[in-house]
Amino acid sequence: MTAVWVSADQERCISGGRCMAATSEVFDQDEDGLVVVLTPQVAPELEDRVRKAAYLCPSRAIRIGDGPSEG
Amino acid sequence: MNAPSTTANEDLFAYPQDRACPWQPSPGYQDLGRQGPLHRVRLWDGRWIWMVTGHSQARRLLADPRMSADRSRDDFPSVLPRLDAPIFKPIAIIGFDPPVHDVHRRLLAPDFSLKQVRAMRPHVEDLARRLVADMLREGPPVDLVEAYALPIPSMVISELLGVPYDDHEFFEAKTVGLLQAKSAEDAERAGRELWDYLDGLITRKEHEPGGAGVLSRLASEVDEDGDLTREDLLRIALALLIGGHDTTSQMIALGVVTLLEHPDQLAALRADPGVLPAAVDELLRLVSITDVSGVRVATEDIEIDGEVIRAGEGVLVSSSMTNRDSGVFPRPYEFDVHRTRGGNAASGRQHLTFGFGIHQCLGQNLARMELEVAFSILFEGIPDLRLGVPLEALPTRSGGTMQGVHTMPIEW
Ligand code: HEM
Numbered sequence: 001m002t003a004v005w006v007s008a009d010q011e012r013c014i015s016g017g018r019c020m021a022a023t024s025e026v027f028d029q030d031e032d033g034l035v036v037v038l039t040p041q042v043a044p045e046l047e048d049r050v051r052k053a054a055y056l057c058p059s060r061a062i063r064i065g066d067g068p069s070e071g
Numbered sequence: 072m073n074a075p076s077t078t079a080n081e082d083l084f085a086y087p088q089d090r091a092c093p094w095q096p097s098p099g100y101q102d103l104g105r106q107g108p109l110h111r112v113r114l115w116d117g118r119w120i121w122m123v124t125g126h127s128q129a130r131r132l133l134a135d136p137r138m139s140a141d142r143s144r145d146d147f148p149s150v151l152p153r154l155d156a157p158i159f160k161p162i163a164i165i166g167f168d169p170p171v172h173d174v175h176r177r178l179l180a181p182d183f184s185l186k187q188v189r190a191m192r193p194h195v196e197d198l199a200r201r202l203v204a205d206m207l208r209e210g211p212p213v214d215l216v217e218a219y220a221l222p223i224p225s226m227v228i229s230e231l232l233g234v235p236y237d238d239h240e241f242f243e244a245k246t247v248g249l250l251q252a253k254s255a256e257d258a259e260r261a262g263r264e265l266w267d268y269l270d271g272l273i274t275r276k277e278h279e280p281g282g283a284g285v286l287s288r289l290a291s292e293v294d295e296d297g298d299l300t301r302e303d304l305l306r307i308a309l310a311l312l313i314g315g316h317d318t319t320s321q322m323i324a325l326g327v328v329t330l331l332e333h334p335d336q337l338a339a340l341r342a343d344p345g346v347l348p349a350a351v352d353e354l355l356r357l358v359s360i361t362d363v364s365g366v367r368v369a370t371e372d373i374e375i376d377g378e379v380i381r382a383g384e385g386v387l388v389s390s391s392m393t394n395r396d397s398g399v400f401p402r403p404y405e406f407d408v409h410r411t412r413g414g415n416a417a418s419g420r421q422h423l424t425f426g427f428g429i430h431q432c433l434g435q436n437l438a439r440m441e442l443e444v445a446f447s448i449l450f451e452g453i454p455d456l457r458l459g460v461p462l463e464a465l466p467t468r469s470g471g472t473m474q475g476v477h478t479m480p481i482e483w
Pocket residue numbers: 140164165166176228310311312314315316318319322360361363364365366423424425426427429430431432433434435437438
């Protein structure tokens with residue numbers, strides 16, 4: 001089974017916190033309110049909710065891929 | 072090119088139209104929604120714009136960088152006469168495109184983050200309890216808007232900004248004057264009074280640095296050659312003061328009406344306080360208090376669903392109708408506090424009541440928290456609350472897009 005990786009782009013983030021509200025195990029907000037990914041490699045049981053967080057993100061700041069991202 | 076002769080548009084659906092039920096979109100919009108996701112509607116000035124009722128189309132358009140929110144553009148549609156008032160052009164943050172939008176939004180983001188809002192919650196709970204105690208002491212009938220729905224968001228935003236709450240009667244009245252004005256002149260007059268008031272307030276903050284609130288912090292960051300001029304700060308203050316209390320207070324009022332008219336849902340909420348966050352999002356979806364998720368103008372031709380939105384054409388995304396797209400929300404006209412349960416854990420939260428894309432509501436975390444506190448403490452403190460007049464007799468707002476009631480008599 002291939003693991004899913006998630007990354008988030010602080011440049012795009014508008015700090016609404018939808019990701020953190022959907023999946024606080026994976027997403028957090030820093031002092032400026034910007035998204036922080038706590039665990040880039042997503043536990044299989046959280047994958048569904050991480051995909052939902054990506055869908056809810058209004059600024060398309062969350063990327064899901066099959067390997068660790070550069071940024 | 073964009074305002075073809077009025078006669079050619081006379082056959083088009085006239086926008087906006089009043090609701091027949093406080094929590095359901097106007098019957099005319101419901102008809103439109105059944106016909107497809109994109110429609111042409113006619114505005115008060117004879118111009119036509121696109122009205123979007125489909126959820127996926129709305130998400131796509133609101134996230135598209137070719138759609139401009141710049142209120143100062145000549146081709147930006149004026150949905151209501153009052154929006155022609157110079158004070159709205161430009162209105163801070165919401166009426167700017169990147170890069171200015173992003174710079175200003177980032178200045179404010181820390182104060183509106185989920186964590187910040189969670190830290191404010193106990194304080195808002197105390198406030199709500201005090202207001203309930205006051206209502207109980209006064210005895211029925213009470214106007215819920217004046218005694219509860221308005222003071223909560225009004226006190227919260229004044230504290231957050233550092234605006235003296237003692238001035239609340241003034242800024243509440245002027246905000247209503249600005250937002251409910253029937254003409255550009257009336258809106259401008261109310262808006263200017265608020266402007267002058269904030270101007271004086273910011274001057275005081277400049278003389279007394281280190282004060283509490285967002286405006287004090289920003290006053291120390293003003294730089295005429297930098298990212299935040301003094302005029303920017305005034306416009307931001309105005310946008311936050313206006314945006315921060317009317318929407319939320321009317322959502323409290325109509326949320327309470329909706330709960331009272333659905334006793335089974337109110338009982339479900341009471342039986343399990345864990346349902347509260349989902350119930351608040353379901354109420355936000357259903358009531359769609361602003362009725363609109365966003366207004367834009369296309370800066371290039373955009374193809375969508377076999378239609379072409381031409382450069383210069385206006386677009387209005389309907390929140391009340393996109394929130395009832397049956398492809399996303401099963402039984403969309405039903406109020407169901409358990410909607411988020413079951414297969415799709417996000418289904419209740421995908422509503423577009425706070426918009427979508429880079430302009431999605433800055434105050435949404437604050438608003439959700441205030442609503443959770445307001446509903447739970449009200450029904451806890453006054454369990455046998457009921458409307459003091461029949462539903463049909465509630466004095467509802469008319470003629471605009473922002474929904475609400477002028478007063479809301481309650482008894483117990
Ligand atoms: C139930 C309450 C509220 C509703 C339904 C609501 C709705 C909305 C909507 C639909 C937008 C997007 C408009 C667009 O894209 O053109 C928006 C933006 C905004 N809202 Fe709210 N709002 C609420 C409460 C608040 C509060 C409490 C504040 C606090 C100050 C606030 C401040 C703002 C600001 C500053 C923007 C502009 C954001 C941007 O352009 O980046 N709102 N709101």
